[in-house]
Amino acid sequence: MSTITEILTDEQWQQVLSSAPASTLIVASFHAPWAAPCAQMATVLSTLASEYPVTDPLSTQWVSINAEDLSDISETYDVTAVPYLVLLRNGEVVETVSGSSAVKVRTAIEKHANKAGGATQSAAATNGTAQAAEVAQADATVVDPAKQKEELFKRLGDLVKAAPVMLFMKGTPSSPQCGFSRQMVGILRDNSVKYGFFNILADDDVRQGLKEYAEWPTFPQLWVDGELVGGLDIVKEELSSNEDFFKPYSVTAEPTAA
Numbered sequence: 733m734s735t736i737t738e739i740l741t742d743e744q745w746q747q748v749l750s751s752a753p754a755s756t757l758i759v760a761s762f763h764a765p766w767a768a769p770c771a772q773m774a775t776v777l778s779t780l781a782s783e784y785p786v787t788d789p790l791s792t793q794w795v796s797i798n799a800e801d802l803s804d805i806s807e808t809y810d811v812t813a814v815p816y817l818v819l820l821r822n823g824e825v826v827e828t829v830s831g832s833s834a835v836k837v838r839t840a841i842e843k844h845a846n847k848a849g850g851a852t853q854s855a856a857a858t859n860g861t862a863q864a865a866e867v868a869q870a871d872a873t874v875v876d877p878a879k880q881k882e883e884l885f886k887r888l889g890d891l892v893k894a895a896p897v898m899l900f901m902k903g904t905p906s907s908p909q910c911g912f913s914r915q916m917v918g919i920l921r922d923n924s925v926k927y928g929f930f931n932i933l934a935d936d937d938v939r940q941g942l943k944e945y946a947e948w949p950t951f952p953q954l955w956v957d958g959e960l961v962g963g964l965d966i967v968k969e970e971l972s973s974n975e976d977f978f979k980p981y982s983v984t985a986e987p988t989a990a
């Protein structure tokens with residue numbers, strides 16, 4: 733059974749790419765320590781990995797990459813949100829999956845992995861192992877719409893608290909994909925605000941789900957301490973009535989006594 737290797741350096745990644753046989757499917761999972769769905773994804777992937785044999789030429793190779801620490805690798809594969817899965821064969825990307833849907837991840841891997849790997853997988857499933865049961869359960873939570881929504885809202889609840897100030901935007905701060913998001917990034921920069929961001933264009937579940945979760949229909953959305961402040965207009969209003977609105981979140985703020 734295969735296990736997942738954590739990639740710690742660019743060189744280690746290059747080594748994986750250059751040493752893998754041409755037939756090997758490389759399953760690369762990009763994650764960030766602050767993103768709760770990545771922990772769930774790690775469980776799903778380690779379970780899937782354990783179902784695939786190591787033997788060449790039927791091999792799959794499983795690696796995990798911290799998207800922030802190894803930003804050059806993330807840029808190479810256009811990783812703008814996590815979890816993000818990249819499947820490669822012979823140095824070429826064969827498929828990517830954005831988000832934490834266990835079903836999408838499993839389907840993509842099964843599609844590209846060798847058939848013999850699939851046979852082993854069915855054997856594992858009929859063995860009724862705890863691991864097979866775990867994946868089945870992860871899948872079940874995603875296909876039942878009510879459960880799916882519950883899972884998504886739980887994920888969103890964690891995501892809006894991923895940093896004290898969280899911006900849900902179109903694009904990234906260095907490359908906003910909408911004028912409203914660009915203006916919001918400018919305001920945060922002008923106020924020296926330290927913030928986390930999420931590119932909603934990279935994850936349609938988050939894009940649509942957050943509108944309902946927040947009861948706010950548009951982006952950008954700014955969340956502070958897990959509470960929605962609002963969109964661009966509201967943030968401008970807040971600042972015009974209180975220019976120190978962002979002071980507690982400014983990188984130049986004086987430390988406050990506990």
Ligand SMILES: N[C@@H](CCC(=O)N[C@@H](CS)C(=O)NCC(=O)O)C(=O)O
Binds near residue numbers: 949950963
């Ligand atoms: N007046 C709004 C402007 C934001 C807005 O209208 N956003 C639109 C276009 S970028 C949007 O997010 N639409 C929903 C979507 O694209 O999913 C604000 O204050 O934030």
